[in-house]
Amino acid sequence: MKESEKTLVERSNGNSRIRVVIADDHPVVRFGVRNMVEHDSAFEIVGEAEDGDVAITETLELEPDILLLDLLMPRLPGLEAMRAIMDRSPRVKIILLTSTISTQQIIEALQIGARGIILKDSVAGDLTKAMRAVQSGDYWIGGERVMNLVAALNDLVKRAAAAPEKKTYGLTPRELNVVTCIVEGCSNKDVAKQFSISEETVKRHLSNIFDKTGVSTRLELALFAIAHKLVSLDA
Known part of the structure; x- marks a missing residue:
């Protein structure tokens, strides 16, 4: 048994548990993740963060063993928050939580220092297994434990080259x-309700989208999205 695995067993059997911070902008997600983690006596939730800036502050101050970090955080995206944390606290093991992620983003996240990536649809089945894997020194990618990061990255790079991502x-x-x-004609209120975010967050998303696409109105954005096939239109 590896030394890190021995430490995991010792912590789960003793009083010293693996310390975890949850960073996600959705209170419901944080609540659900907290409940799942606290059902395992090996882990202890020591902090929560609702945006990227707070995630950095909480991680640096609390020095957890594991940070569960949402990829799409307000104020500072997950990858940028992870860069800042890795620069100042490289010992923390970061697991990204996300609803969707591209192959290129997976490669970038691993290169920055992520130890695991979990799709939110798989959290219930994968979360504690992933945390045990990364705490013992391995990685968690694509729903399984990975011991050879170099081989995994090479495989991801080959897949990305074989099926290039569409331009976004x-x-x-x-x-x-x-x-x-x-494109579907939703108002800011509709978008906010659909993704359980505030209308201010929707406005920030739209401002970023306008900047990146070079448009200035919702109509121009809809036309740009259709012309550049950013959305799939039902027949």
């Missing part, structure tokens, strides 16, 4: 979702 003009997955809503 730098839009994040959440921004692309907002674009789809705009």
Whole structure:
């Protein structure tokens, strides 16, 4: 048994548990993740963060063993928050939580220092297994434990080259979702309700989208999205 695995067993059997911070802008997600983690006596939730800036502050101050970090955080995106944390606290093991992620984003996240990536649809089945894997020194990618990061990265690079990602003009997955809503004629209130975010957050997303696509109105954005195939139109 590896030394890190021995430490995991010792912590789960003793009083010293693995310390975890949850960073996600959705209170419901944080609540659900907290409940799942606290059902395992090996782990202890020591902090929560609702945006990227707070995630950095909480992680640096609390020095958890594991940070569960949402990829699409307000104020500072997950990847940027992770860069800042890795520069100042490289010992923390970061697991990204996301609804969707591209192969290129996975490669970038691993290169920055992520130890695991979990799709939110798989959290219930994968979360504690992933945390045990990364705490013992391995990685968690694509729903399984990975011990050879170099081989995994090489495989991801080959897959990315074989099936290049469509051009997204730098839009994040959440921004692309907002674009789809705009094309469908949704108001800011509709978008906010659909993704359980505030209308102010929707406005920030739209401002970023306008900057990246070079448009200035919702109509121009809808036309741009259709022309550049950023959305799939039903027949």
